[in-house]
Amino acid sequence: MKIFISADIEGVTGVTHWDETEKNESDYRDFAHQMTLEVKAACEGAINAGVNEIWIKDAHDSGRNIDHNLLPKNTKLVRGWSGGLYSMVQELDSSFDALLYVGYHSAAGTNTNPLSHTMNTTLDYIKLNGRYASEFLIHSYIAAYLGVPVVFLCGDLGLCNEVKNINENIVTIPVKEGIGNSTISIHPQLSLELIKNGVEESLSKKLSECKLELPEIFELEIKYNEHANALRKSNYPGAELIDSKVVKFTHNDYMEVVRAMKFLL
Incomplete structure (x- = not known):
């Protein structure tokens, strides 16, 4: 079995402030180490489930x-x-049997992680078909386009609840909960145990039940922090300025939406 793990840091247990996520800050090292350990725990769970090839994208x-x-x-x-x-x-x-997420966080526009954002911090939100779009959703639709099931995610409670609403068969491990600018986190060692066991469980299930279905049409809506940025981005072919800070793009091919995001974000 061959799997793919995408790893971020804002959903790692304990991570609460931007200083803990930025390479040049003194607080960063300990939390990057915990990010590594959570990825390691996911790998160990995968190996226990019979996986022999693991690809990891360091995505922070x-x-x-x-x-x-x-x-x-x-x-x-x-x-x-x-x-x-x-x-x-x-x-x-399409050669991968499953996609897993480690350390993922809630979307821009939500209040369930003090570090909630989507792709970058110059946006108020991204919506897909009216739903606040997390980095989980954006990339899981890529997996769906390729026919790869999404089987596991660990991160904050708000995102885990979103994932369960999208597909209840995906195994989720909430390692913290965000309240305002604070977090309530489980113990780092406990998170490793739960992630390892959760990944093993997720890969021992019927993987096809974890495939996401792509909508027939995609309406992408992006609200920028600055109105001038929205005006500039609205020059992308097919994009439309619908409010002073909001650009909309609609297409029936998700790869065209992904291509648009590459230039609009």
Whole structure:
């Protein structure tokens, strides 16, 4: 079995402030280490479930956060950013049996993580068909386009609840809850145990039940922090300025939506 793990940091247990996510800050090192350990726990659970090939996308900020030396030898780590369309699932293709997420967080426009955002912090929100779009949803639709099931996610409680509403068969492990600018986190060691067991469980189920269905049409709506940014972005072919800070783009091919986001975000 061959799986793909996409890893972020804002959904890792304990992470509460931007200083804990940024490479040049003194608080960063400990939380990047916990990010690595949570990815390692996911790998161990996958190996217990019979997985023999694991690809990991380091999908936070610089893409250079995970210590590969701490991961199992059957892993390949994608570091940095290629500039390709798939972004946080770079190198995912139809050859993978499953996609898993570690350290993921709630969407921009939601209040369930003090670090809630989608793709970058210059946006008030991204919506797909009227739903606040998390990085989970954006990239899971890419997986659906490729026919790859999404089987597991760990992160904040708000996102886990969203995932269950989308597909109740996906195994979710909430490792923290956001309240205002605070978090309530489970113990780091407990998170590793739960992630390892959760991944093993997720890969032992009927994977086809975890495939997401793509809508027939996609209405992308982006609200920017600055009205000038919205006006500039509205020049993308097919994009429409519908309010002073809001741009809309509609298409029936999700890859065209992904392509549009590459330029609109």
